[in-house]
Amino acid sequence: MITPPPPPAPHRRVAVLAVAAAVCLLAAGCSASGGTSDSNTGSVGAAGEAGLRVALITHAPEGDTFWDLVRRGAEAAAAKDGIELTYTGDPDAAGQAELVRDAVREKVDGIAVTLARPHAMRGPVAAAKAAGIPVVGLNSGIDSWRSGGLLEFFGQDESLAGRAVGDKLDDLGARHALCVIHERGNVALEARCAGVKKTFRGETENLYVDGTETKAVSAVLTARLRQDATIDEVVTNGAQFALTAVASVKEAGSGARVATFDLNKDLVKAVRSGAVQFAVDQQPYLQGYLAVDSLWLYRTNGNVSGGGVAPVLTGPAFVTKANVETVAKFAAGGTR
Numbered sequence: 001m002i003t004p005p006p007p008p009a010p011h012r013r014v015a016v017l018a019v020a021a022a023v024c025l026l027a028a029g030c031s032a033s034g035g036t037s038d039s040n041t042g043s044v045g046a047a048g049e050a051g052l053r054v055a056l057i058t059h060a061p062e063g064d065t066f067w068d069l070v071r072r073g074a075e076a077a078a079a080k081d082g083i084e085l086t087y088t089g090d091p092d093a094a095g096q097a098e099l100v101r102d103a104v105r106e107k108v109d110g111i112a113v114t115l116a117r118p119h120a121m122r123g124p125v126a127a128a129k130a131a132g133i134p135v136v137g138l139n140s141g142i143d144s145w146r147s148g149g150l151l152e153f154f155g156q157d158e159s160l161a162g163r164a165v166g167d168k169l170d171d172l173g174a175r176h177a178l179c180v181i182h183e184r185g186n187v188a189l190e191a192r193c194a195g196v197k198k199t200f201r202g203e204t205e206n207l208y209v210d211g212t213e214t215k216a217v218s219a220v221l222t223a224r225l226r227q228d229a230t231i232d233e234v235v236t237n238g239a240q241f242a243l244t245a246v247a248s249v250k251e252a253g254s255g256a257r258v259a260t261f262d263l264n265k266d267l268v269k270a271v272r273s274g275a276v277q278f279a280v281d282q283q284p285y286l287q288g289y290l291a292v293d294s295l296w297l298y299r300t301n302g303n304v305s306g307g308g309v310a311p312v313l314t315g316p317a318f319v320t321k322a323n324v325e326t327v328a329k330f331a332a333g334g335t336r
Contacts, residue, residue, distance in 0.1 A: 051082075051084075052081070052082070052083045052084070052109040052110065052295070052296060052299055052300075053083070053084045053085075053086070053106075053108045053109050053110075054078065054083050054084070054085050054086070054108060054109060054110045054111070054112065054292055054295050054296075055085075055086045055087075055088070055099075055100075055103035055106075055108045055110075055111050055112070056070075056071070056074050056085060056086070056087045056088075056111075056112045056113075056288065056291065056292065057087075057088050057089065057096060057099045057100055057103065057111065057112070057113045057114070058070065058087075058088075058089040058096070058113070058114045058139070059089065059090065059091050059093070059096050059114050059116040059117070059140065059186075060089035060090075060091065060114075061089070061091040061211070061212055064211075064238070064240070065239070065240060065264050066238055066239065066240075066262055066264065066284055067089065067284070068334070069264070069284040069285045069288070069334070069335065069336070070138070070139065070284045070285065070287055070288035071087055071288060072285055072288065072334060072335060073284065073285035073286060073287065073288030073289035073290075073292075073335070074087065074112070074288035074289060074291065074292045075288075076285075076289055077288070077289045077290075077291075077292035077293040077296070078292050080293070081292070081293060081296040083292060083295075083296060085292060086103075086108070088102075091183070091212075093116070093117040093120035094120065096113075096114075096116075096117075096120065096121070097120045097121060097123065097124045098124075100113060100121065100124035100125065100127075100128065101124050101127060103128070103133075104124065104127050104128050104131050104133060107131070107133075108133060109133070109295070109299055110133060110134050110135070110136070110295030110296075110298070110299060111128055111133055111134070111135045111136075111295075112135075112136050112137070112138055112288075112291035112292060112295065113125070113135060113136075113137060113138075113150075114137070114138060114139045114140045114141065115137050115140050115141020115144050115145060115148060115150075115187070116140040116141070116183070116185075116186045116187060116188060117185060117186070117187065118141050118144035118148055118187065121141075121148060122148055122149075125148055125149050125150065126149060129149055134151050134295060134298055134299070135149070135150050135151060136150055136151050136152040136153065136154070136291050136294055136295060137150040137152070137153040137154070137155070137291075138153065138154045138155055138287045138288065138290070138291040139154075139155045139156075139188070139282075139284070139287050140155070140186065140187060140188040141153070141155075141187065141188075142155055142156070142157055142158065142188075142311050143159075143187070143191075144187070145311065146309070151294075151298065151304060151308060152291075152294050152298075152304060152305050152306055152308065152311075152312065153306070153311040153312065154286075154287050154290040154291050154294070154305075154311070154312045154314060155282065155287055155311065155312075155313070155314055155315075156282035156313060156314055156315035156316055157311070157313060157316075158187075158188045158189075158191035158192045158195065159191045159192075159194065159195040159198075160195065160316065161192060161195060161261065161280050161282070161315060161316035162191060162192040162193060162194060162195020162196045162197075162198070162199075163195040163196070163198050163199045164195075164199075164280070164316055164318075165192070165195070165196050165200075165235060165259065165261070165280060166195065166196040166197065166198060166199030166200035166204075167199050167200075168259075168278065168318070169196070169200050169202070169233055169235075169259070170199070170200060170201050170202075172233075172257075172277065174200070174202055174232055174233040174257070175202040175203070175230065175232055175233075176202055176203045176205070176228075176230045176231045176232055176233065177196060177200055177202060177203070177204050177205070177231075177232075177233040177234075177235055178205050178207050178221075178224065178225075178231050178233065178234050178235065178256070179192070179193035179196055179197075179204060179205065179206050179207065179235045179237075180206075180207050180209060180217075180221065180234065180235065180236045180237060180241060180245065181193060181206055181207070181208050181209070181237060182209050182210070182211025182217065182236075182237055182238060182241055183211050184208050189237045192237060192261055193206050193235075193237075196235060202233075203230075205231075207220065207221065207224055209221065211238070211241065214240075214244060217241060217244050218244050218247065218248050218251075221234070221244070221245060221248040222248040222251050222252045223252075225248060225249060225252035225254040225256060226252045226253075226254075229254070229255075231254065231256050232255060232256050232257065233256055233257055233258075233259065234248075234249065234256050234257070234258045234259070235258075235259050235260065235261075236258070236259075236260040236261070237260070237261050237262070238260070238261065238262050239260060239262050239263055239264040239266065239267035239279065240264070240266075241260065242258055242259075242260035242267060242270065242276050242279070243266060243267065243270060243276075245258045245260075246258050246270065246275050246276065257277050258275070258276050258277065259276065259277045259278050259279070260276060260278075260279050260280070261279070261280045261282070262279065262280070262281070262282065262284070263279045263280075263281045263319055263327070263331065263336060264331065265331040265332050265334070267279055267331075268319075268324055268327065268328050268331045268332075268336075271319060271320065271321055271324045272321065272324050272325075272328070274321060277320070278318050278319060278320045278321075279318075279319045280315065280316045280317070280318060280319075281315055281316070281317045281318075281319050281327070281336070282314055282315035282316060282317075283314040283315055283317070283336070285335045285336065286314045287314050290305070290312060290314070
């Protein structure tokens, strides 16, 4: 039996963007800073009946459109539930850990966090638990959330997704796959490529690039394709990197095809045209939405999704030329 949570702490500050939150609920398209998504920090909310304050803390770098989708989902849930939501992100593990500690010091009512590097989050999560603050996980860390002391987890089984991609590459007749990892040490990206290698009958090779520098990604990928003409498949770990890979294949004069994990509106166009074979959609908007909404449910009704023992899976789902139109309108609206 789940012990009912303690009552939420009193609302400590006035939510400054209640109107923006309401707009986000209707349009599901603005950022936490009231309409822009340039910043990696921001707050949105409405002082609802419960008066809850929630911090969403990710390992997102600046300018990554994937995280815009996570953030929009979180904002929609916050607006619905009357939550004052603060969003922050830092790709540096120590920096992200400090953001969690900041949220603990601010005595928020709940924290949602990604576990790209689970070891770095153990101390901050323990501090949150000691302060009576529930913590849920999303996106990264499906193998570590329970041992790390989190209440719930929302995301994709990355190893399973990788194995599904390996099977699909076999069906497509690929022989030599290059799996591009844009953030070294990120457990989710490593698990994906390891999963591909487990089931793909051809050769799988990992290529590490600096995802914060698009030109560098392009240069490294183009050079590798020129070096080895046997590479006939490039698998990327983000929609924007797939589009970069398409250009690199052309520049290198390679015959390789491109497939990717993750989706955005530009990637939908590439799948529709055939420039990208397929995308694996983990539904980031849903991850952000469920993570924030779950904290509201826990604090107001003692609910725990998955019973605290099983993750809530949001993927994988394949988006191909055959079914891309079913998600195209949602992608155009900024929610897929």
